[in-house]
Amino acid sequence: MNEHAPHSRLPRSRRRGRHRAVAVVTAVAAGVMTVGALAPTAAFAGGKPDNVQSSLNALVKDDGLPAALAAVKGRDGRTRTYTAGVGDVATGAKVPTDGQVRIGSNTKTFTAVVVLQLVAEGKVGLDSPVETYLPGLLRGDGIDGHRITVRQLLQHTSGLPEYVDKDSILTSPTRYYEPRELLDAALAQKAHFAPGTSWEYNNTNYLLAGLIIQKVTGRPLGEEINRRIVDRIGLRHTYFPAPGDTGIREAHPKGYNRDADGSLRDYTELDPSWGWAAGAVVSTNSDITRFYTALLGGRLLPAAQLAQMRTTVPADEVGPGARYGLGLVSRPLSCGGLYWGHGGTIPGYDTAGGATDDGRATSIAVTMIPSGAAGQHVEATVDAALCR
Numbered sequence: 212m213n214e215h216a217p218h219s220r221l222p223r224s225r226r227r228g229r230h231r232a233v234a235v236v237t238a239v240a241a242g243v244m245t246v247g248a249l250a251p252t253a254a255f256a257g258g259k260p261d262n263v264q265s266s267l268n269a270l271v272k273d274d275g276l277p278a279a280l281a282a283v284k285g286r287d288g289r290t291r292t293y294t295a296g297v298g299d300v301a302t303g304a305k306v307p308t309d310g311q312v313r314i315g316s317n318t319k320t321f322t323a324v325v326v327l328q329l330v331a332e333g334k335v336g337l338d339s340p341v342e343t344y345l346p347g348l349l350r351g352d353g354i355d356g357h358r359i360t361v362r363q364l365l366q367h368t369s370g371l372p373e374y375v376d377k378d379s380i381l382t383s384p385t386r387y388y389e390p391r392e393l394l395d396a397a398l399a400q401k402a403h404f405a406p407g408t409s410w411e412y413n414n415t416n417y418l419l420a421g422l423i424i425q426k427v428t429g430r431p432l433g434e435e436i437n438r439r440i441v442d443r444i445g446l447r448h449t450y451f452p453a454p455g456d457t458g459i460r461e462a463h464p465k466g467y468n469r470d471a472d473g474s475l476r477d478y479t480e481l482d483p484s485w486g487w488a489a490g491a492v493v494s495t496n497s498d499i500t501r502f503y504t505a506l507l508g509g510r511l512l513p514a515a516q517l518a519q520m521r522t523t524v525p526a527d528e529v530g531p532g533a534r535y536g537l538g539l540v541s542r543p544l545s546c547g548g549l550y551w552g553h554g555g556t557i558p559g560y561d562t563a564g565g566a567t568d569d570g571r572a573t574s575i576a577v578t579m580i581p582s583g584a585a586g587q588h589v590e591a592t593v594d595a596a597l598c599r
Contacts, residue, residue: 262599266592267295267575274585276577277475278306278464282496283596284504284572290497296578298464300475307462309495311448312576313483314562315555317499318492319417321436321451323365323538324506325424327516328439330361334427337362337519344423348394353402361423363406364416365537366524370408371415372400375485381468384481384558385457393418393485410524410535414489417538421488432488444505449494457482459493466559467579475579478559490557496564500572503552503565506539521551530590540565546598556580563593571597 267279278296285291294306329335341349341364342356349356354371363369374397379386397415404411421432428435433451441449448461457480467475483491494502505511512520523534523541532543541549542565552565561580566572573596581589 262595263291263573263592264293264295266588266595267293270577270581270585270588270592271296274581274588276579276581276585277467278578279592280306280310280312280464280496280576281592281596282309282500282574284500284566284570285599286569286571288570290500292497296464298578300465300467306464309448309497311459311461311463311493311495312562312578313459313466313481313490313557313560314492314494314499314576315486315490315557315560316414317494317502317553317555317562318486318488318490319555320502320506320538320553321440321492322417322420322424322432322488323520324511325432325435325439326361326365326420327512327520327537329424329427330519331513331516335361335423337365341419341423344426345419348422349398349419351398351402352400353405354398359406361420362537364420364423366410366535367412367416367526368407368410368524369413369416370402370404370406370411371413371419372397372403373413374415374418380485381478381558384478386485387455387482388484388487390418390422390487393487394422410526410528412526412528412535414486417489418487424488433491436492440502440511444501444510446494446498446502449492449498449502451492452483454484455482464578468558469579469582481558483557486557490555496562496574496576499562499564499574500566504570504572507551507566507568508570544598545594550593550597561586561589563589564596565593567597573597 263281263283267281270276270279277300278298281293283291292309296306298304298306326335330337338360340357341359359369374393424432424435436451465477465479468478470476520537520539523536526533526535529540534541539551540553541551543549550565550567554563560578562576564574573593575589575592577589
């Protein structure tokens with residue numbers, strides 16, 4: 212994707228690179244610790260600099276991102292939080308420790324989990340056609356709800372066209388959109404390929420997954436995500452915004468977009484209804500790491516459905532070696548093995564990270580969608596945090 216696009220979708224492919232260090236040292240506290248902004252680089256046993264703080268500092272100093280935040284759950288089981296930069300470029304206010312951010316397409320993993328819970332309950336069939344649950348809704352040029360399955364929605368193999376209009380979103384960020392309005396924008400286009408014949412990342416797939424959840428449960432999507440995931444595993448700083456909710460409820464860094472003239476525009480106030488089931492959730496880095504750790508640990512899905520979620524197809528658009536399951540992405544680590552997560556972009560914020568099967572986890576957030584090498588450096592920071 213274009214890094215400047217406001218799609219609630221995965222960041223573009225980012226090559227992992229070497230990290231640049233900032234040579235200063237600060238004290239370390241035990242347990243959950245916080246390391247401050249453009250700040251001193253933390254040191255651990257043996258006097259080795261903390262590569263996560265070094266990388267966040269470099270994202271701000273060298274890549275020009277207003278702020279960077281991270282949470283890292285290490286091999287020792289402790290979670291450390293980090294910040295760099297400023298939370299408000301106008302005032303120079305500090306970045307809130309573990310502040311709330313819009314998490315974009317990490318929302319897709321939440322939506323996929325709810326669908327798979329319904330599969331486990333016998334209320335949805337993964338290989339059943341969309342027509343079963345949304346009769347007559349999915350019709351268009353090369354588009355037929357009888358031929359597209361629930362699995363193909365979750366795995367982005369449906370061939371449906373994209374509904375997101377980035378120009379409209381950036382021009383009117385606080386406008387409210389109904390899901391059906393968004394779907395109509397997609398159905399006005401031609402299918403990109405026959406269902407099941409290719410892979411293409413697409414927000415329309417998750418719009419439909421959200422509609423299926425509402426039809427089957429008879430409850431709003433946000434209520435189901437809160438009840439089945441947020442409350443269940445105690446994500447205290449995570450929520451699905453209510454209609455018309457354009458702010459971020461708790462302490463947060465402001466989010467920005469760089470205009471064509473190079474100036475920064477504040478997109479913190481934004482109606483995420485255009486992202487809905489594909490990208491509306493607000494959370495913190497610590498909550499995101501808790502979510503992915505709980506998911507991989509079997510606390511949200513039975514073993515059979517978790518195995519389906521982790522059954523992947525190649526997803527070269529995401530990055531070298533990446534594979535896409537059902538709302539879950541696997542990526543290789545430079546130190547060997549894989550991590551599972553998603554990531555996402557939305558005007559003002561970019562998030563990346565995930566968890567490993569042995570319990571390591573990280574989430575990185577920056578307060579502007581990174582472009583070019585900066586995007587690669589964000590992904591490299593994830594790799595450094597999980598491999599250290």
